[in-house]
Amino acid sequence: MSQFTEIAHNGLWKQNPGVVQLLGLCPTLAVTTTVVNGVSLGLATALVMAASNGAVSPVRKFVPDEIRVPVFILVIAALVTMIDLAIHGFAEPLHKVLGIFIPLIVVNCIVLARVESFAAKNAPAPAIWDGFMMGIGLTVVLAFLGGIRELVGKGTLFSGLDLALGPQFKTYILTVIPDYQGFLLAILPPGAFLGLAGLIALRNWAEIRKTKPNVAATGALKPSH
Amino acid sequence: MPETIIRHASKTAITLMAFAIVFTTLMAYVFNVTKAPIEQSEAAARMSLFRQIMPEHMHDNDLLIDTVDIPPNPLLGTTQNTVANIARIQGQPTAIILEAIAHDGYSGDIKLLLAIQADGVVSGVRVITHKETPGLGDYIDIAKNNWIKLFDGQSLHTYSEADWRVKKDGGKFDYMAGATITPRAVVSAVHKALQYVVQNKQVLFTAQVNQQPSAQAEKK
Numbered sequence: 001m002s003q004f005t006e007i008a009h010n011g012l013w014k015q016n017p018g019v020v021q022l023l024g025l026c027p028t029l030a031v032t033t034t035v036v037n038g039v040s041l042g043l044a045t046a047l048v049m050a051a052s053n054g055a056v057s058p059v060r061k062f063v064p065d066e067i068r069v070p071v072f073i074l075v076i077a078a079l080v081t082m083i084d085l086a087i088h089g090f091a092e093p094l095h096k097v098l099g100i101f102i103p104l105i106v107v108n109c110i111v112l113a114r115v116e117s118f119a120a121k122n123a124p125a126p127a128i129w130d131g132f133m134m135g136i137g138l139t140v141v142l143a144f145l146g147g148i149r150e151l152v153g154k155g156t157l158f159s160g161l162d163l164a165l166g167p168q169f170k171t172y173i174l175t176v177i178p179d180y181q182g183f184l185l186a187i188l189p190p191g192a193f194l195g196l197a198g199l200i201a202l203r204n205w206a207e208i209r210k211t212k213p214n215v216a217a218t219g220a221l222k223p224s225h
Numbered sequence: 226m227p228e229t230i231i232r233h234a235s236k237t238a239i240t241l242m243a244f245a246i247v248f249t250t251l252m253a254y255v256f257n258v259t260k261a262p263i264e265q266s267e268a269a270a271r272m273s274l275f276r277q278i279m280p281e282h283m284h285d286n287d288l289l290i291d292t293v294d295i296p297p298n299p300l301l302g303t304t305q306n307t308v309a310n311i312a313r314i315q316g317q318p319t320a321i322i323l324e325a326i327a328h329d330g331y332s333g334d335i336k337l338l339l340a341i342q343a344d345g346v347v348s349g350v351r352v353i354t355h356k357e358t359p360g361l362g363d364y365i366d367i368a369k370n371n372w373i374k375l376f377d378g379q380s381l382h383t384y385s386e387a388d389w390r391v392k393k394d395g396g397k398f399d400y401m402a403g404a405t406i407t408p409r410a411v412v413s414a415v416h417k418a419l420q421y422v423v424q425n426k427q428v429l430f431t432a433q434v435n436q437q438p439s440a441q442a443e444k445k
Binding site: 033062063064066067070071074075078081082085086088089090092096153154182184187188 | 236237240241244245248249251252255256258259260261262263266267269270358359360361
């Protein structure tokens with residue numbers, strides 16, 4: 001596997017921030033009431049992560065070890081502020097939906113974690129790719145979690161699409177279960193924990209299934225020790 | 226030995242300062258570039274909200290500039306100065322757009338924006354922010370339900386004192402099963418705001434034209 005495919009594989013599956021590293025749970029749990037909210041915040045995070053990894057990697061050799069964390073936080077906070085201002089200025093409807101969550105990306109530890117563990121040790125191109133793929137991995141988890149919660153909680157999918165992209169997208173909102181009374185648990189915070197637990201279990205199950213032959217092989221070898 | 230420590234420390238400090246200067250400059254630059262678009266889009270967002278609660282033909286002035294400061298008042302539920310916008314036709318006040326806050330919602334404050342005509346009739350009401358339970362109390366939000374339009378065209382004359390309540394309390398306002406506290410709070414907040422406007426009609430509708438844009442006044 002080339003370095004770039006491996007980075008992508010890490011971000012999307014092996015080290016997925018949402019269901020494996022379990023970093024960045026604050027937005028994961030808070031915003032995923034709909035698919036649109038989850039995906040929007042996921043993409044914003046991916047953008048911030050690519051930008052912060054890209055900003056830190058070229059200067060990694062000039063940052064003394066003792067102050068690397070303050071410098072990284074400075075870089076991340078500045079980038080988030082700039083992206084927040086840009087979204088506010090040029091995509092007002094999106095800002096209305098994501099408003100309070102964008103500044104929260106600063107405290108999302110996945111951003112600092114990737115800067116510290118990857119960008120500080122690698123060249124800019126792989127670092128940007130790593131930040132972006134980690135962000136996309138998180139986006140996928142947020143999309144699934146948002147989908148589950150929206151479907152179970154409200155019986156719809158993609159609601160709020162018109163707020164994010166424009167009124168003409170209103171027709172894409174699916175009412176999967178008509179006349180649905182709603183299931184409040186899924187929308188409220190417990191729904192986020194239950195949904196995330198389900199996704200983690202699903203991922204672990206898939207992983208175990210994939211590696212089962214190896215498990216059996218090592219198991220068979222054990223008695224000979 | 227101390228010299229190397231000092232040299233090392235100052236080198237570290239200078240590096241950190243360099244980063245701070247570079248990124249502060251970048252942020253200042255982006256802030257400047259986005260300042261005008263942000264103000265524009267905020268003004269546009271406010272205007273589109275005004276459009277929802279007051280028909281365009283009710284004013285020929287610039288609502289965003291024609292403002293009046295309203296001191297805190299228990300009838301409005303406000304604890305700080307708020308900015309109200311006055312609608313005029315050829316200088317004559319036709320309506321006022323003001324904020325009111327209901328503190329007795331199910332969870333947290335419910336912030337309302339009301340347009341009340343000079344003759345004391347409600348032109349429209351919208352909930353700006355609320356933390357009511359999703360799926361139960363959030364039907365006060367126009368995005369979920371048209372309930373809030375029940376107030377359109379009502380005044381202290383169309384409904385008596387006792388009518389300004391939800392039906393469960395003997396009034397005229399519908400509510401939905403499962404959430405009475407939320408609409409009760411909204412109905413009472415609109416009622417009180419209406420009383421405030423009627424009581425202070427002279428002051429509100431004869432106020433001098435304030436040339437400060439409301440967006441700036443709000444930032445205080």
